[in-house]
Amino acid sequence: MGKGFYISNTVVIVGIVLAAGALCTITALPAAITSLPTTEPWDQWRLPQTLSPQTYNITMWPRLEPDPNGLYIFTGLSKVVFRCVIDTDLILIHSNKLNMTKPPILTALGSSPAPAIALTVMHPLTQYMAIHLTEKLIAGESYELYTEFIGELSDDLGGFYRSEYYENGVKKVVATTQMEATDARKAFPCFDEPAMKAIFHITLLHDPATVALSNGVMIDKVDLTVDGTLVTKTTFAPTVVMSTYLVAFVVSDFGFTEQNTEDLQIRIFARQDAINAGQGQYALNVTGPMFKFFEKYYNVPYPLPKSDQVGLPDFSFGAMENWGLITYRETALLYDEEISSNENKERIVTVIAHELAHQWFGNLVTVRWWNDLWLNEGFATYGEYIGADSAEPDWNIKDLIVLNDVHKVFAIDALATSHPLSSKEEEILRPEQIKEVFDTISYSKGASVLRMLSSFLTEAVFIQGVQTYLDYFKFSNTVYTDLWEHLQTAVDISGTSLPKTVQEIMDRWVLQMGFPVVTINTATGDITQEHFLLDPETKPDRPSEFNYEWFVPISWTKKEAAQPLYWLLQKTELSDKMKISGDEWILANINVTGYYRVNYDTENWQRLLNVLQTSRQSIPIINRAQLIDDSFNLAKAGIIETTLALRTTLFLASETEYMPWESALKNLDYFYLMFDRTEVYGPMQTYVGKQVKNLFDYFTTLTHWEDVPPGHTDQYNQVNALRVACSTGLENCTTLVKTWFQKWMDDPTVNLIKVNLRSAVYCSAIAAGGEKEWDFAWQEFEKATVASEKDKLRAAMTCATEPWLLNRYLQYTLDPNKIRKQDATSTITSIASNVVGQPLAWDFVRANWEYIFTQYGAGSFAFADLIDGITKRLSTPFELQQLIQFRDDYAHIGFGSGTLALEQSIERTQANIKWVEKNQQANGHALEERNSTQRVEAESQLGLDDLGSLQEAEVNLLVKPDLMHFTQ
Structure with missing residues (x-):
């Protein structure tokens, strides 16, 4: 350890004993001083730039047993060395929900003596400890601040917290951390901003029967007696320079499996039973190769000697990229060959890839402030696909970014209440504002525009720019324009031709919200290009210096011949190259590498519909999915007729690829959300049932529902075929799932349901059953020891159709002994996705909002998803009024990270109302005619008995304008 940073055993023991004497004094901190003028530093949300931390020396002692008051607590002491940058008589350091057990001590490390401390004041609102000095600190000099403190090891999933589970009937407690974004200050006093990087020396005191982990490797471990208690003191090697939000420590009795190479130790930690069952092996197998891939991809060595990965029973995120100690939900790390599905396996490899990508993009090079979070999370989201592809190259997983991220974020970014990727720093200040930025825009749009950038630069040029960026800024902080500069240098060196600079092109995608629809x-x-808005009558409140125009890279084909990239640089342009005649057709945004939607003239849409039906292989699989997604959303915005969008799904009767089917099902889901409480529901069910029957029959022939299809996405489509066939009432499907589920109920020790199909089977059987099936699922849920199986059962129970069962389940979400806090909000949103459960969930959340908001953490990242999930189906003026009333009634409590989501849900509900009013009657008639009249006409016209020919006849009727029965 460096000079001045060593804590002797004697000091550790004395400090902890003194803290132990204050264990029973955990109370709320004093109320904020409201009379201070707002110009004072402690009333500002950002730290003054007067001090710069250099090192922390932290000792933490979590108690894994409750004290006499029933509280779980931790005690700690910290020495932080900082350099004075500007003369000041104030030390301002973050501290939240910590009680100081001794007055702070300030020591000078230079030749001048340290000024005395005149007053220490806590400011809970801005989460500061303000230390007023009798004299000024001197610029250029270094000082050390010593504090001792006590905090609650609560179960709120933030800061230093506890996770509980049972193993062999014995309750186990884990002490663990989640510091991002602003919760390191809940664990120890710190300069808790991403640019305030430092080196951390960490020591943990813990029960000798437990294992302690932190960012660094263990360098010393000794047993001590402290105040009559035997503890183990584990000391870790100092970290590299890093931000406070990456600090992590875990104390548990977890087991582990490991893999050692010549320069890197990889360990997978989890519950001992899970490790013994081999559930960490898949993660171990893929982590090492992905590390090697990213080292080569970034051309920067991983700077640490180890990477521990820990699966936690309670965790708010999917995972967290703490440097050297990555933490996960169990479902994102643990895989059981006998129980986990193909989807579980993909989730594990992509989440691990996401966190490993962060070890460079985020950890090694960190954004200066949270307004540029998108660069961290967008790159990690993009990286999860390329990293997972390196581990599982046969899956073609990189294509799935279109369904999982591009199409997903389009839905949010088409709202007038969306926001740019990068905002001004002064717009993102308070902790709840920072948490709001951890949204779909930052993750999915960030990944989408980076993928677009890589595409038009070429991957080679893109990687070269990224590599020099990471090497130049390693261990420091950046703003997003720093990346543009390095990419521009790579462009210049390569000789790549661009119509504008990288910054000029990308600023339009980063600094203004939304995206364009390109019409050819x-x-x-x-x-032409126009700002695409779900409701064109709404206008963004946020002005744009670029007037919502973009520099758009258009990849395209004429018929099947690829054309050179076309750059649309103005609102309207004319290109003779895009004039066609005869049987030619144009398809734009090949493989959806661009972040925009595409519309065409009626004749080109007609040609594309004919190609889809007669030779769909001429159109790439991704673009078959794109044509469905673009058309449905263009119809929602009133740009094209809804009937045209429905016609893009006709070819599905002969389609067996996953991506077009998944795109269609997600878009048809909007029809269900809007119409499943109306008379249109019946015709919808009939139409979708007819489309999916061939797919169900295809997989019946291919697999007999006993075999697993060979392709990765084929396995997903097998699930779709079963799920949709059952939900639309196909008798063969319903009989299958009820038989399988009943056999399991008859003998709970033997579950013969195929693992990939379990989610669909469980849901369908519970929906078709009643209390007996639901109670059986609950019993199996309580017994399950594999997290992925518990998740399947937890989700399936939301499929019940008995309102009283769903109401009972909603009540369970308020009891952490029944439904873990990490799963409560997703359970509520799943119930809301059920047409029977939606009004129940909506009433439940409104009635219990204050309790949910306070008990589940005002800064919870899940509130945005909760509000989004319970309001998706709202589509009447009465429901809109309820939503507005909900916002107004609880304005005094707040909505935390769900604040923006609430405004977006109001805007979306207004758009839903307009869409339903316009489309309900017309679509009802259209679907009825599609299901009856057209079939009769086709039969009478052609006299066909052959099913394939009949379907072709139906299609011909639909695509010929003079015979089309769909009416707007």
Whole structure:
């Protein structure tokens, strides 16, 4: 350890004993001083730039048994060395929900003596400890601040917290951390901003029967007696320079499995039973190769000697990229060959890839402030696909970014209440504002625009720029424009031709919200762009210096011949190249590498519909999914007719690829959300049932529902075929799932349901059953020891159709002994996705909002998803009024990270109302005619008995304008 940073055993023991004497004094901190003028530093949300931390020396002692008051607590002491940058008589350091057990001590490390401390004041609102000095600190000098403190090891999933589980009937407690974004200050006093990087020396005191982990490798371990209690003192090697939000420590009796190479130790930690069952082996197998891949991809060595990965029973995120000690939900790390599905396996490899990508993009090079979070999370989201592809190259997983992220974020970014990727720093200040930034825009749009950037630069040029960026800024902080500069240098060196600089192009995608819809008129060659809004009558409140125009890279084909990239640089342009004739057709945004939607003139849409039906292989699989997604959303915005969108699904009767089917099902889900409480529901069910029957029959022939399809996405489509066939009432499907589930109920020791199909089977059987099936699922849920199986059962129980069962389940979400806090909000949103459960969940959340908000953490990242999930189906003026009333009634309590989601849900509900009013009657008639009249016409016209020919006849009727029965 460096000079001045060593804590002797004697000091550790004395400090902890003194803290132990104050264990019973955990109370709320004093109320904020409201009379101070707002110009004072402690009333500001950002730290003054007067001090710069250099090192922390931290000792923490979590108690894994409750004290006489029933509280779980931790005690700690910290020495932080900082350099004075500007003369000041104030030390301002973050501290939240910590009680100081001794007055702070300030020591000078230079030749001048340290000024005395005149007053120490806690400011709970801004989460500061303000230390007023009698004299000024001197710029250029270094000082050390010593504090001792006590805090609650609560179960709120933030800061230093506890996770509980039972193993062999014995309750176990884990002490663990989640510091991002602003909760390191809940664990120890610190300069808790990402640019305030330092080196951390960490020591943990813990029960000798437990194992302690932290960012660094263990360098010393001794047993001590402290105040009559035997503890183990584990000391870790100092970290590299890093931000406070990456600090982590875990104390548990977990087991582990490991893999050692010549320069890296990888360990997977989890509950001992899970490790003994081999559930950590898949994660161990893929982590090492992905580390090697990212080292080569980034061309920067991983700077640490180890990477511990820990599966936690309670965790708010999917995972957290703490440097050297990555923490996960169990479902994102543990895999059981006998119980976990193909989807579980993909989740594990992609989440691990996401966190490993962060070891460079985020940890090694960190954004200066949270307004640029998208660069950290967008790159990690993009990286999860390329990293997972390196581990599982046969899966073609990189294509799935279109369904999982591009199409997903389009839905949010098409709202007038969306926001840019990068905001001004002064717009993102308070902790709840920072947590709001951890949203779909930062993750999915960030990944989407980076993927677009990589595409038009070429992957080689993109990687070269990323590599020099990481090497130049390693161990420091950046703003997003620093990346543009390094990419521009790579462009210049390569000789790549761009119409504008990288920054000029990308600023339009980063600094303004939304995205364009590009319309190509193949009759005239006109190409236009407009800001795509779900409700064109709404206008963004946020002005844009670029007037919502973009520099758009258009990849395209004419018929099947690829064309050179076309750059749309203005609102309207004319290109003779895009004029076509005869049987030619144009398809734009090949493989959806661009972050925009595409519309065409009616004739080109007609040609594309014919190609989909007659030779769909001429159109790439991703673009078959794109045509469905673009058309449905263009119809929702009133740009094209809804009937045209429905016609893009006709070819599905002969489609067996996953991506087009998944795109269609997600878009048809909007019809269900809007119409499943109306008379349109019946025709919808009939139509979708007819489309999916061939897919169900295809997999019946291919697998007999006993075998697993060979392809990764084929396995997903097998699940879709079963799920949709059952939900639309196909008798063969319903009989299958009820038989399988009943056999399991008859003998709970033997579950023969195929692991990939379990989610669909459980849901379908519970929906078709009643209390007996639900209670059986609950019993199996309580007994399950594999997290992925518990998740399947937990989700399936939301499929019940008995309101009283769903109401009972909603009550369970308020009891952490029944439903873990980490799972409560997702359980509520799953119930809300059930047409029977939606009004129950909506009433439940409104009635219990204050309790949910306070008990589940005002800063919970899940509130945005909760509000989004319970309001998706709202589509009447009465429901809109309820939503507005909900916002107004609880304004005094607040909505935390769900504040923006609430405004977006109001906007979305307004759009839903307009869409339903416009489309309900017309679509009802259209679907009824589609299901009856057209079939009769087709039969009478052609006299066909052959099913394939009949379907072709139906299609011909639909695509010929003079025979089309869909009416707007």
